[in-house]
Amino acid sequence: MGVTGAGSNQFLTNPAMTSAASNLLSNTRGASSVYIPLSTVASVEDGIMDLTRLSRSDGQPAIGLGIQKLRGFNEIAVAKEVKDLVKELKKDLPEGMAIGPRFDSSVYTQEAVHETEFTLLLTIFFTASVCLLFLGSFRTTLNVLFSIPISILGSFIFFKFLGYTLNFFTLLALSLAVGIVVDDSIMVLENITRHKNLGKDPQTAALDGANEVSFAALAATLSIVAVFCPILFVGGVVGKFLSQFGVALSVAVLISLLEALTLAPMRVAEFLNVGKEEKKNYFEVWLDKVFWEFARIYRNLLKLALQKRWLVVSVSFLIFFLSLRLFPALHKELSPSEDMGIALIRIETPVGSSLEHTGERVRFLEEYLKQQPYVAHVFSSIGGYSGGQVNFGALFITLTPRKERKLRLQEILKIWRKEFKKAAYQDLHIKIIDISQSAFSSKRGTNIELSLLGSEYSVLKEVSQKILNELDKSGMYTDLDTDYREGMPEVQIIPDRDKCALANISMQQLVDSVRYSIGGARQGMYTNEEDIRRYDIRIRFIPEQWREPKDIEDIPLWTNYGGEPIHLKDVASLRVVPKLMNMTRENRRRVITLFANVKPEYSQAKALDYAMEICRKLLPPTYSVQPAGASQTAKETFGAFPYALGFGLILAYMVLGIQFNSFLFPLIILCAIPFSITGAIFSLYISKLSLNLYSGIGLILLMGLAMKNSILLVEFINKKRFEDGLDTSAAILEAAFIRLRPILMTSLATISSAIPAALGLGPGAEVRVPLVIVVIGGIVVSTSFSLFVVPCIYSLAAKIGGKPPVDLEEWPEVQKVASL
DSSP: OEEEEETTEEEEEOHHHHHHHHTOEEEOOSSSOOEEEGGGTOOOOOOOOOOOOEEEETTEEEOOOOOOOOTTSOHHHHHHHHHHHHHHHHTTOOTTOOOOOSOOTHHHHHHHHHHHHHHHHHHHHHHHHHHHHHHOOHHHHHHHHTHHHHHHHHHHHHHHHHTOOSOHHHHHHHHHHHHHHHHHHHHHHHHHHHHHHTTOOHHHHHHHHHHHHHHHHHHHHHHHHHHHGGGGGOOHHHHHHHHHHHHHHHHHHHHHHHHHHHHHHHIIIIISOTTSOOOOOHHHHHHHHHHHHHHHHHHHHHHHHHHTHHHHHHHHHHHHHHHGGGGGGSOBOSSOOOOOSEEEEEEEOOTTOOHHHHHHHHHHHHHHHHTOTTEEEEEEEESTTTSOOTTEEEEEEEEOOGGGOSSOHHHHHHHHHHHHHTOSOTTOEEEEEOGGGGGGOSSSOOSEEEEEEESOHHHHHHHHHHHHHHHHHHTSEEEEEESOOBOSOEEEEEEOHHHHHHTTOOHHHHHHHHIIIIIOEEEEEEEETTTTEEEEEEEOOOGGGGSSGGGGGGOEEOOTTOSSOEEHHHHEEEEEEOOBSOOEEETTEEEEEEEEEEOTTSOHHHHHHHHHHHHHHHSOTTOEEEEOHHHHHHHHHHHHHHHHHHHHHHHHHHHHHHHHTOSHHHHHHHTTHHHHHHHHHHHHHHHTOOBOHHHHHHHHHHHHHHHHHHHHHHHHHHIIIIISOOOHHHHHHHHHHHHHHHHHHHHHHHHHHHHHHHTOOSTTHHHHHHHHHHHHHHHHHHHHHHHHHHHHHHHHHHHHTOOOOOOGGGSHHHHHHHHO
């Protein structure tokens, strides 16, 4: 065995096989045929086909194998099985060879899931601390915390039936649900304790206390579920992300409601001895003093607010409308970029470049990346995915763990973009891909993707270049590119049929001669007796003979008359023309797609609108533009959220209307939602976070949470007003005073459950933080305003026409049916 080479190509040779093939006989053309050895007129080589693709791992020759899970299978489980198999294969590798992952996206997924699991545990600790702070008793706090494992474990059962997995979204929903599921238990326990302090026995206190708040608990829980119902009907990528989050959280809060109204009163009455007098410790006594002093101050402020209720309501809603002026200033994007610890760089050299030329350019990038302190591995692939596009290449980069880096991935990529612009090679076209955005696009994973549609490629090509120039001038975009590519120059052979007929050469002969000469043709198979393997026998001219298109003119053509051959130039003409690498059509119209990434300091929504405006301005009549990929998903998302919020509000109003048997009281409850939106806008603006898919989920969740406190207030005011016979102001003051403690507890429990995720620790923090910041800011502002604004609005509504809720059992029609 040995190695022979020609230029940059190398071939393995087998002496036994090549010598045997060389001795094959070939006959000559003419009147007297003579058989001569093949070796006298041809070179015989045993080797591989022309090299059209090569790969390197950390600069060493390698073969890459991409593995992708099938739909419906768990990514982490599949990755583990693959890695286990790799360990087994390592045992059988020859010395000097290695095998292992060089680009593994499942690592980030696994770390993000583990981080969310840790956040869930930390959330339980924070929530327990808040409950202990307010309740002052370990035993009572333990009773409340029982709702957490019951709700979470109960959710797992439903996940099994629904086919859900413990993924990033379901775990995030459960971590946020921790602060919500304890609300019902807090509400029930606090009210039972209040009844116990009135002198009732444990069983009676548990029964009366649970019954008294069951209506409010049911209404509050159903309101949260109602706002998530419209999400189930949102299609596309956004719907897949939102539905599992909404269903997971809804299931958890429904189970917590069931637990709070059944198991919690039983535990309080039977197992935890709530009815027994307990001696309070110093901390509980001090905590009670602080709270009752705070409650006294709140009652005095509320009494003052009720005297100036028009002013309070007017100023509050003025603040809400002023906060909406900040909304245009928020950055809007589909999803924030995540630090996944991996990056992808695509390179392109001029059309017609050789594999060696592209390899040199890739080597330049490999050397640069090798010197970077945060780069762990670089796997490069040259030749495109099909192996036919030798002017394309890709570098798959794995960074060091986030804890070992001072810079985030996006900051590193920004530095690389600047450095690559200074590259010594002007013919090197470099594009950096944000892999975290690839889930929203079927193409390149860029922030902006626009499809230009028209009838002529020449027009689309010209206009697309003008559009890219305008977008580049704006300074908002980077990595500008299109999918329009002119392929390798094509040599077209135009036969002269008259000359071919005179020479007695058919079109098939002409085509076969050209194909055999340049591309070669398989003319049989050879069986090697030593290894009993069969090899293709491929015949072609020596490649060095066809370096230039003009050389093709000298291809010999044998006529059917025998004698001397003629040349291709005698019966055909040649022309070199450009050829498109690919052609895309949509609805029978030609398409060119534009790609761009938005710089971090600019809003994706504004950048998309500006790009659409430029396209409409420059496109000629009958030509059009439409969003594609991530841009289409972003447009659908920004369009779907207002409808989801609106239908959620309508559905929540209907649920509350059924619960309260009134049209007015649900409107009073819904008045708390604008102030939660104010808090969300302020929190995003102050923290300089964007309004995106995840903060949108937080807004939807916030609507349900904001209504919860208002339901507690309105329901208890109605009880004091219509059952106990108090006048409106007295009912408001007493109900607000009694409900202050559970309102503060539930609000702080929800905030505490969001704090671990808001700290922005670990993988996946980029998408968790906007969601929980919205929830925290919205709950803080909503609770602060609701404690004053909702009572004031109730007071005004009572003067306008607030009537007691209709009791259906007192309707004559209902009584008549009941007597049957």
